[in-house]
Every structure is written in C-alpha cells, then in structure tokens.
Amino acid sequence: MNTHTHISISDYYGSILESTQDLKTSVCCTAESPPNWLREPLEKIHTDVTERFYGCGFPIAEAVRGKTVLDLGCGTGRDVYLFSQLVGEEGFVHGIDMTREQLKVAQSTRDWHMQQFGYKKPNVAFHQGYIEELSEVKDESVDLVISNCVLNLSPRKDLVLKEVFRALKPGGEFLFSDIFSDRRLPPWMMEDQVLLGECLGGALYVGDFLSLARNTRFLDPRKLTSTSVDITSHEIRAKVGAARFASVTWRLFKLEALDDRCEDYGQIVTYTSLMPEVGSQFRLDDHHIFELGRPERVCGNTAAMLVDTRYGAHFTLVGDKSIHYGEFPCGDTIAQQSSSTTTSTSATEPCC
Ligand SMILES: C[S@@+](CC[C@H](N)C(=O)[O-])C[C@H]1O[C@@H](n2cnc3c(N)ncnc32)[C@H](O)[C@@H]1O
Structure with a gap:
C-alpha cells in the first residue's frame, strides 16, 4: 500500500514539520491536560520525542501491566514510551509508522528511555509499515491497540478497523483519539495537503464512523471524551467553512456477544x-x-x-x-x- 495520500502525509510529517511548533493549527496537538496519574511517566520522556508529539488526546488505558500494546501511527513514540512504563518490563509495546524520519527519532531514544525506566531489556519495538496492512501482527495477539490522531489520515479507514479487529485478542480494546467532523467533508479537502496533514481534511463524520465501527463488529463504540477544536487560522477556517471538528477518544471492544442496543438482563x-x-x-x-x-x-x-x-x-x-x-x-x-x-x-x- 503506497497511495498518493500516504506519500503526501509522509512528506508532511517527515520533511515539512520539524516540531510541534511548525503545525499551522493546534488540531494535532492536544490542549487537554493529562490525567494526574500520567504526569510522572510523561516527565520521564525525552524532549526529542515530546517536541515532535502530534497527538490530539490521551488514549492511555488503565490495568495494562504485563500486557501487549500496539500503537498505530506512533510517530516519534511519545505514547509508546508512556505505555512502556505502564505495562512494565513484563509487558511489550510495538509502534508502527510509515514515516522513516519519525521512527528514526523514536528508535534513537530507545536505549536512553530503557535506562531511564531502569529496564534490563527493551520492552518496545518500532516497525515501519502501513496501518491498513498489519501483516507482521499475528491474529488475536494484542491486548490493547491505541492510536493518537492517525485514523483521520488514512485513505482506507475500513481496512484499519478490520486489521485492528483481527489483531486484538477476544476481550481486547481499541482505544484511540482522533479528529471527527460534524458532517461529511467534500473529497477536495482530503486532497489539500495542509488540511489533510493538519488532521482536518480526512476527519470522519462521526455518524459514518459509528456505522463503520459496527460493520467491523465493534458493535457498541463508547465515547470517553470529546473536546471541540478551535481553528484559529483565518485561512484554514475559511477553507473548512461551516464544518465543526472535535477531538474524540473512543473505546471499541472486541466482544462477540454484544447486543446492538442496550438490553436489560438485570x-x-x-x-x-x-x-x-x-x-x-x-x-x-x-x-x-x-x-x-x-x-x-x-x-x-x-x-x-x-x-x-x-x-x-x-x-x-x-x-x-x-x-x-x-x-x-x-x-x-x-x-x-x-x-x-x-x-x-x-x-x-x-x-x-
Ligand atoms: C498526527 S501524527 C501523530 C503521531 C503520534 N501518534 C503522536 O501522537 O505524536 C500522524 C502519524 O501517523 C503516521 N501515519 C499516517 N498515516 C499512516 C498510515 N496509513 N500508516 C502508517 N502510519 C501513518 C504519520 O507518519 C505520522 O507519524
């Protein structure tokens, strides 16, 4: 898979942006403050990584000690290194991203982080690849899949959800933060490199996302948080017109026995x-x-x-x-x- 959208995005995150400061909007750069329990682990992350953090939420889960986690579109690895601390030395975190420059930063700080966390052997690995085809990931091998501001960038969101469902163990969770729109956006927005790169052009209409999730057998998507996005750039506001955007964190569970409505069994x-x-x-x-x-x-x-x-x-x-x-x-x-x-x-x- 190497579509023209992938090339455009890889170019944006690999060459055009050098740090969070270069973003034209604050969309891919959450204004949310972290939950208290994450403050200490966040402080232990290298500034080379945090200065290139382009996430839009906190898809950070509880009760993960010893678990296997996969981060889709890990970038320079901020969330991988957060989870590295949360899963502990007996757990493992894989990060996958298609952009070589992003992975280089992630990889170059691995030994530093392992030392910082006091680990004898690394519990993280980074892989170059596309999130639409997780060929190296075995069926039902992952406890938790996370992603931070990446799904909107994919030209085949249906394939991403299918791959996540396949990779998750039964009872596993897909916890992710992303930008969503209040309407279907015209196709030209996905072609606009800045709108796309800034996580607006490819944002899913929330109604279509819910249908897509249910069609992939994630039958009951749960919204954890939603924060509306304030677009301060006049130029970008003019381009997106009346469309409104929000950064939303979702939990999707791989549970076969779910009802498609809320049913009462007492x-x-x-x-x-x-x-x-x-x-x-x-x-x-x-x-x-x-x-x-x-x-x-x-x-x-x-x-x-x-x-x-x-x-x-x-x-x-x-x-x-x-x-x-x-x-x-x-x-x-x-x-x-x-x-x-x-x-x-x-x-x-x-x-x-
Ligand atoms: C907005 S950044 C977020 C990076 C990271 N999650 C973070 O929070 O800093 C998007 C990342 O997703 C990667 N990406 C976008 N589309 C992808 C795809 N289809 N397959 C693999 N990686 C992708 C980009 O290379 C970029 O590193």
Whole structure:
C-alpha cells in the first residue's frame, strides 16, 4: 500500500514539520491536560520525542501491566514510551509508522528511555509499515491497540478497523483519539495537503464512523471524551467553512456477544478491586463512572465490557444473561450523577 495520500502525509510529517511548533493549527496537538496519574511517566520522556508529539488526546488505558500494546501511527513514540512504563518490563509495546524520519527519532531514544525506566531489556519495538496492512501482527495477539490522531489520515479507514479487529485478542480494546467532523467533508479537502496533514481534511463524520465501527463488529463504540477544536487560522477556517471538528477518544471492544442496543438482563456490577492508577473512580465512558464498592445497574454490553475484558479482575458481576427484561433504560450511572467532573457529549451517539 503506497497511495498518493500516504506519500503526501509522509512528506508532511517527515520533511515539512520539524516540531510541534511548525503545525499551522493546534488540531494535532492536544490542549487537554493529562490525567494526574500520567504526569510522572510523561516527565520521564525525552524532549526529542515530546517536541515532535502530534497527538490530539490521551488514549492511555488503565490495568495494562504485563500486557501487549500496539500503537498505530506512533510517530516519534511519545505514547509508546508512556505505555512502556505502564505495562512494565513484563509487558511489550510495538509502534508502527510509515514515516522513516519519525521512527528514526523514536528508535534513537530507545536505549536512553530503557535506562531511564531502569529496564534490563527493551520492552518496545518500532516497525515501519502501513496501518491498513498489519501483516507482521499475528491474529488475536494484542491486548490493547491505541492510536493518537492517525485514523483521520488514512485513505482506507475500513481496512484499519478490520486489521485492528483481527489483531486484538477476544476481550481486547481499541482505544484511540482522533479528529471527527460534524458532517461529511467534500473529497477536495482530503486532497489539500495542509488540511489533510493538519488532521482536518480526512476527519470522519462521526455518524459514518459509528456505522463503520459496527460493520467491523465493534458493535457498541463508547465515547470517553470529546473536546471541540478551535481553528484559529483565518485561512484554514475559511477553507473548512461551516464544518465543526472535535477531538474524540473512543473505546471499541472486541466482544462477540454484544447486543446492538442496550438490553436489560438485570445485571449489577461493582468496582471491587482498586486500579491504583485511577483510584476510587473508574471511568468507562462519558456517562459511566464506577465508584469503588458501589453497585450499579448496567446493560448487558456494559457488563461485558467490564467483566469479559482485562478490567474483569477489578469488577464483580451479579446476574447473567439468562433472563431478558427488555430494553435497558440508558443513562448516567449513579456515581456519574453524583460526580462533579463532567465531559461534553454530543447527541449523535446512543447513550449506552
Ligand atoms: C498526527 S501524527 C501523530 C503521531 C503520534 N501518534 C503522536 O501522537 O505524536 C500522524 C502519524 O501517523 C503516521 N501515519 C499516517 N498515516 C499512516 C498510515 N496509513 N500508516 C502508517 N502510519 C501513518 C504519520 O507518519 C505520522 O507519524
């Protein structure tokens, strides 16, 4: 795979941009501040890497110690080196990117990072390749796939999702941040090198993304956070017209038994075993917070996401799916209602 879009993007990230300062917008450069538990691991990352960070969110997951993680479009490796610390020496993180110049920076700081983290042997590897064909990645070999501001750049987003589904173990998760638009964009935007490179031209309309995800058997995409993108450049604002953009972080689970709606089986889950990194409140998505020790009524899909995945060690479930009580009344968990922290949601997705 080497399309004209790939060449244009590789040129943008390999030759045109030298650091985050060269971006024409702040789209590929998140304004979100990191969760507290990530501050220390972030401080341990080399500035050669952080100065060339072009991500748009924090697709950083909990409960990953010992796991295998794959970062699609890893760039200079900021998130690879974050996860290197989170999975520990017994886990492993692979980064894949098509742009040689980006990988060179990632690779050149590997030994420095391993020393910094106190590891005897490296737990990261970087590979040059396309995210549309992960030929080196075996079926069902990865616990968690992450990606930060890359899917929008792919000319074949359908292939990317298929490859992710194939690579994930059953119960695995695809956690990624990307730029989405509130409408289908005209094809000329994808041809505009600056709009494309700045992560706007190839942004998916959120409705089309949901259809694509469901067609790839990621049946119940969950939105974790959404931050609207402020385009300050007059020139770029004029080009995109009325289209609006947001940086969204999604969780997609590879769980075969999900319903395509939220269904009620009378199940109750409780967050019973602390994830030290997140503390007493675990956030599954933008309307599901779970508080340590507090039972919550949930739909069958939410129960599966918490119990049949790597989060299972931290949750207990009462009830199975033997009796169906009809549609589940979607809404915030009780812990979410009483939490003072809120994130924005849009009306375009189902709420459960
Ligand atoms: C916006 S940057 C994000 C980089 C990195 N995730 C970060 O947060 O700094 C996009 C990266 O994705 C890579 N990329 C874009 N399309 C790709 C594709 N189809 N296959 C592999 N890599 C791709 C680019 O080379 C670039 O390094």
